[in-house]
Amino acid sequence: MNWKKLPALFLALMLSGQAQSDPETDYLALQKLYQQKFPDIELAEFKDGVYAIDAKMREQWLEMEDFPAYEIAIDEGEELYNTPFANGKSYATCFGDDPGVKSGYPRFDEDLGKVVTLEVAINQCRLDNGEQALPWLIGDLARISSYMAFASRGKHFDIKIETPAARAAYNVGKQFYYSRRGQLNFNCSGCHQLNVGQMLRAERTSPTVGQATHWPVYRGKWEDVGTIHKRFQECNSQVRSLPLEPQSDVYRSLEYFLTFMSNGMELNGPGSRR
Amino acid sequence: MKYLLIICLIVFGQLAIAAENTAAEATDFAVLIAQAEEKFAESKTVGHAWTVTADRLGDARKASAAGDMKLAKANAKEAIKLAELSIQQAQVETKLWQQRVPK
Numbered sequence: 001m002n003w004k005k006l007p008a009l010f011l012a013l014m015l016s017g018q019a020q021s022d023p024e025t026d027y028l029a030l031q032k033l034y035q036q037k038f039p040d041i042e043l044a045e046f047k048d049g050v051y052a053i054d055a056k057m058r059e060q061w062l063e064m065e066d067f068p069a070y071e072i073a074i075d076e077g078e079e080l081y082n083t084p085f086a087n088g089k090s091y092a093t094c095f096g097d098d099p100g101v102k103s104g105y106p107r108f109d110e111d112l113g114k115v116v117t118l119e120v121a122i123n124q125c126r127l128d129n130g131e132q133a134l135p136w137l138i139g140d141l142a143r144i145s146s147y148m149a150f151a152s153r154g155k156h157f158d159i160k161i162e163t164p165a166a167r168a169a170y171n172v173g174k175q176f177y178y179s180r181r182g183q184l185n186f187n188c189s190g191c192h193q194l195n196v197g198q199m200l201r202a203e204r205t206s207p208t209v210g211q212a213t214h215w216p217v218y219r220g221k222w223e224d225v226g227t228i229h230k231r232f233q234e235c236n237s238q239v240r241s242l243p244l245e246p247q248s249d250v251y252r253s254l255e256y257f258l259t260f261m262s263n264g265m266e267l268n269g270p271g272s273r274r
Numbered sequence: 275m276k277y278l279l280i281i282c283l284i285v286f287g288q289l290a291i292a293a294e295n296t297a298a299e300a301t302d303f304a305v306l307i308a309q310a311e312e313k314f315a316e317s318k319t320v321g322h323a324w325t326v327t328a329d330r331l332g333d334a335r336k337a338s339a340a341g342d343m344k345l346a347k348a349n350a351k352e353a354i355k356l357a358e359l360s361i362q363q364a365q366v367e368t369k370l371w372q373q374r375v376p377k
Binding site: 026029030032033174175176178179180181182183185187189190193194237240241242250 | 363375
């Protein structure tokens with residue numbers, strides 16, 4: 001044994017340790033965490049978020065789901081989706097005959113070197129066809145996205161992270177999720193993993209796994225369906241961290257990471273939440 | 275007559291000092307707010323800006339517009355302090371975040 005080589009060996013070990021922390025490993029470790037915290041709940045049930053872990057809240061929610069507030073959004077979204085652009089083309093020109101494509105989003109676009117979320121793809125389709133982009137957070141874009149989510153119901157997330165560039169984007173999202181921020185010095189995992197299920201004011205926090213399956217979401221507070229980036233902004237500002245721009249590179253990476261943590265799960269959007 | 279002259283001189287003197295103070299306070303504030311803006315921008319660049327920093331910056335500008343330079347400066351100083359803390363948070367977190375990833 002050449003002791004002079006020890007630091008190099010140590011470094012190699014550390015690096016290999018990091019290399020092991022790939023998306024698949026993260027995903028399995030997270031599943032293990034929730035199985036330990038909620039041994040009686042099947043992983044697949046986490047698609048209902050906080051309503052999977054709180055029976056009383058679930059009861060109220062199921063009553064709401066009898067006449068879901070997002071239904072109008074789906075109808076309006078369908079109409080928008082099927083209205084041709086001024087150039088005669090339509091969303092189907094971009095997405096194909098089946099609007100139920102959400103199971104493959106976000107995806108990493110190698111040419112752009114960026115994460116493409118479903119909302120980005122919808123607006124890109126508009127721009128490519130001479131239409132203006134729609135506002136990101138609530139409104140028509142979220143309605144179109146709601147219709148596409150509805151058409152994707154029953155499918156399972158099939159998110160791919162296959163190249164070094166895609167992995168790098170994933171890591172940006174992962175680092176964001178585990179970094180403390182804001183004056184209150186919280187990280188996402190503090191509320192949604194370490195203290196998952198605990199009451200915070202009138203709310204109970206949901207597990208990370210399953211958080212991506214049901215977007216867009218209708219909330220009474222928003223009086224509309226909103227995209228997941230609206231929720232990111234809210235979770236940022238509640239710890240006094242300045243929210244980022246919707247669909248900024250970092251939020252896109254965050255959605256990429258978060259959706260991969262729901263990979264393989266059933267899509268059940270749009271959803272309703274308090 | 276002599277007394278009146280002396281009083282006049284004193285009053286003018288006071289006024290001059292007051293004017294100078296206001297001017298000095300305005301320059302102080304300009305320096306502070308520029309510094310606060312710079313730190314805030316830096317905290318954004320490192321991805322850890324805080325809402326409260328933006329709030330104090332807004333308060334500082336509002337107070338300055340209303341002519342309350344003392345309050346304006348206090349808010350600008352607070353904004354600098356908050357921005358510095360958030361930059362510190364960014365530095366610490368580049369190392370600590372990995373420890374929180376479930377294994």
